[in-house]
Amino acid sequence: MLDVVRADQVSGLREALDSSCVLLIKGRHGFAPKATVTLASHGLADWHVLSEDGNWTRSGYLGGFHDLIDEMLSWCHDHALEMITQYEQTLKRLFPLKDLPEFLVPKDLTNTSTKEERTRFYHHEYQNKLLVGLAEFLFESLQKREMPTVLIIEDASGISPTVNSLIRVLMRLQKHKDVYALKIVLLDYHSTLLLDGAVEFVFPKFSRVEMQAALDPVGNIAPEKLDRIYATSGGDLAIAEAVLLCDKNGIPVAGYLDAGSIADLYLSSLPSFERKSMTEEFIRNGCPHWEWLSQRNYALSGPDELDAAHRLHHLECMRAYWSGTSPLILCHGMAMSNKFERMEFLAEPCEILKSIGLYDTWFSFFSPLFADPDLRHHGSGNDDVNAVFINAAFVLYSLGCGSISVPYLEDFHKTFPESKYTPTVLYAQSMTYGRYQQPVNLPLAEQYAQRNLETIEKSFQGYEKYHYIRVFAENAYAYIKARQGKYAEALELCTNGNRKMLDIYGDGRFRLHQSILIYNTSQVYEIVKDYAKAEQQLRLAISYDPYYGEYYNDLGNLLSKMEGRESEALTAYERAIALCPPYYEAHLNRGGLHRRLGNNALALADFQRASEIKPSEARAWFEIGTMFLADGEPVKALSAYRKAAEIDRGNADLFVNMGLACSELGQVEESISFYKKALSLQPKNALAHNNIAIELFSSGEKDAALNHAILASQMDDDPEIQATRRFIEGARSAAEFSSLTN
Structure with missing residues (x-):
């Protein structure tokens, strides 16, 4: 499209940019918002302007921010190495293929275990911690660079749910700091975005005079024809350009054909090789909807031809992702017309997003696949596609959606009774009823746990990982026994399982799962108040997985219950905070210990930090209010309490x-x-x-x-x-x- 600036909109845009952190521009691509916004942004003194495609299927799960992140990583590498090291736990987990020299801490076993050994995935709230860490990295590095930036995100209606959340975190962070190092302009071509706190600016269609100035500044087009072009385009310059191209190639704008008909007639006049070339270029570019004529041509192409091109480009995109040279691009896999092949192409990206913890973006495209009855029954029962569905059920039951996951698991077991995933399915059902469903149903949970053990004995004794899956199932049974108050039985299951794993596999294989088994044993000892043995087991789990911050948080909680161990508990909390993306639970727990020890200023700082990381955490606001009340500041206390009451x-x-x-x-x-x-x-x-x-x-x-x-x-x-x-x-x-x- 012509690089046209809407001069009458520039001053209004500059005023909006001056007054807002996030500007939401609504209007079609053919209304020329990008060029106009870019000019208005350059009018802000000393502001650096950066533009990126926001459609995540073309540009990755952080599409809209990749260029800014890469730019700031490069700047920090040259000028502020400590910034990358400070935020490495966020950066290396959001970008698992990045291996920067500034990363000083090894990854935990959740990140490094092989696919067959990975038995732990991140809690759904983990993503917020990652995004807070990323937002703080961007904000602080931009401040250090002393070059405030305007980020223009094109096609923002296609941003991922993850980026939508990141923008909200950035808005909150900058408002809290009362400093604006980053302004974000979202070009919403479909007028679908809703973002509280953003200033909305609606771009109107072109007027007749504006369109003439853009299409025919020297007056070569007859006024009557220009009138017809304008009416046919509906004031959209992108459509008007396409219609004018058609007119120049023998398809006159007669006034009685709509723009789509004119375009289709023009396309019919082109030789097949030219249309094929147009299709290939359109697919290579990720099928941008604003290439209006190419989009019409694409829609008229045969599905076999399109699938062949998308298949090729999807495989290229996945190779580029694993090589670390490209974000995760899914537009080609998602465009496959054959839903079974589409599902097979998306199985690997589903696993990638799950392993990072970006469940919102994962389910944004996977949920319709999960709801498709044909796809739920697709595969042999032992395929990667089947594993994706089971993993989705795992995540869903941990999200409290047991009513969604349990029927699927039941259906899977009926459809694929001999599947190698059967123990995983039965494990998930036992944990749904025994842990995640509210209220829990321990008798039913126990039935599934027993059924799982019986199935393993009957059908999996010759399986390579027999002992592993057996101990895994016993671990679930031990959890249920502990919930039933049968602590001796739970401990026996845990300790026997630990011993069996060590005897059979040594301390090298299934190391992640061994650490989890040892950790669970520690939890049972803590429940029965045998703190000495609980500590011994927890420290053993840490020796297996020394860079997993959550273990240190639990160690802090355990030590804080033991007289005279408070200093060690504080050290454990400090280690947990250092090893995790912004870790509000550890701040809350450490703040509680500081308050108990009379370190009121340190306690308040921890509670306030927790509220910054997770403003919806009622306990943080409650504790802040309590600290202010104790310090004789009832006005501040009441303000904090009111925030807590809005949540709880x-x-x-x-x-x-x-x-x-x-x-x-x-x-x-x-x-x-x-x-x-x-x-x-x-x-x-x-x-x-x-x-x-x-x-x-x-x-x-x-x-x-x-x-x-x-x-x-x-x-x-x-x-x-x-x-x-x-x-x-x-x-x-x-x-x-x-x-x-x-």
């Missing part, structure tokens, strides 16, 4: 504390209302009864105050609660005596 409306202790903050501010009625809210959630909350008694007594409602004080004293023998009752009873008796003597 079922926490009685939260409303008690909100009542305390209001009481400190002299807001008696609001204080009482919060205490009543707490009691509606937890009628036997002694502190709420005690505090409402104090407020009612101060308000002169002595009888009601005494009722609450008596209830509180009956629920809790805390000296202060008992003192409140005695005080109110004494004051009430004194008042009665005074009224009698008068």
Whole structure:
């Protein structure tokens, strides 16, 4: 399309760019937003302008940001090596094929285990940590470079769900810092994006005068013909250019044919080799929808011809990805007309996205495949395609979607009763009912666990990995036994499994799974409060997987329960935070220990950091409020508590504390209302009864105050609660005596 600038829009765009962090431009490609936005962006003094295709199927799961990320990695390599090292845990996990010299810490076993040994995948909240880490890397490196950047993301309606989340994190981060090092302009050609906080700017269609200036600045086209071209194009310059090309090649714009008909007639006049060349070029470019005439030609091409081209390009794209020279490009695999071949092409990318933890982008294209009954039954039951569906079921049940995963697993088992994946399927069902379904169904979970062990004994004794899958199944059974309170049986299963794996495979093979078995043994010991053995097992698990940060967080939690081990616990939390992308749980846990030790400033810093990483974490805001309340700042406390209450409306202790903050501010009625809210959630909350008694007594409602004080004293023998009752009873008796003597 002609590189046309809409001059009348430039000043408005500059004003919007000045005032906003994210600008959402809605309007078709043929309305010329890109050139206009680019000119407006260059008008911002000292701002660097970068443009990238945002359609993730053509440009990768972080499409729209790859060029910026590569640019900042290159700059940091030359000027700020410590930035890459600081954020290596995020960068190397989002980009598993990058191996930069600045990466100093080896990967954990989740990343390095072979496919057959990988029995652990990242929790769905892990992605937010990765995106927070990436956003902070970009923001801080841009600040260090001292070159604020405008990032123009073209075809932004095609951004991945992952990038959509990244943009929201960047918006939040920059707003919190009150510094704007990056402005993002999203060119939404389909007007489908919705992004809270973005300033929207609607690009209108071309006017008749604008289109003449763009198509025919010297006046070679007759006004009547230009009128017909304009009407046919609907004010879209890209369509007008195509229609004009058709007119020049003998397909007149007569006024009674629409643009599509004119284009189709023109295409019919071209020799087959030229149309084939046009199709191949269009596919090579990733089928950009704004190449309007090429898109019409593509739609008229035969499916066999298109599939052959897409097949070739998909294989090339996958080779380029594994070589580290290209992002993960899926547009060709997704374009295959044969759904079975399409599924087979997408099996490998599904595994890649799952291993990183980008479940939102994975399911954005996989969910219709998962819903297709033909594809659910496709394959022999032992193929990679079948593994993708089972892995999806694993992720779904961990997301709390057991009602989706369980029927599929049942159906799979009926369809492929001899599948090598049967133990995995039965394991998933036992864990769905025993761990992830709420409420859990332990009897049914146990039935599946027992059925799994029986199936393994009956059908898998000759299988190469027999002992491995047997121990894996026993591990699930041990978890269920622990949930049932049968700790001795659970420990026996765990310890026997550990011993068997070591005897049969040594400490080299299935190392990831061995670390998980040892970790689970530690968890059971912790439940029964044998902290010494729990620590011994957990440290053994860490020796197997020394770069897995979550183990160190659990070690911190364990040590913090042991008298005199607080310093070691803090060291464990510090190691967990160093090994993970921004790790809000470890900050919360360390903050709680700091508060217990009286390190209030450090505790508050940890809680605030947790709230930055995950603003929807109610516990972080609750703890921040509690710290402010303890420091005599009820206004700040109440503000934090209100944020917690927006997230969690079922926490009685939260409303008690909100009542305390209001009481400190002299807001008696609001204080009482919060205490009543707490009691509606937890009628036997002694502190709420005690505090409402104090407020009612101060308000002169002595009888009601005494009722609450008596209830509180009956629920809790805390000296202060008992003192409140005695005080109110004494004051009430004194008042009665005074009224009698008068």
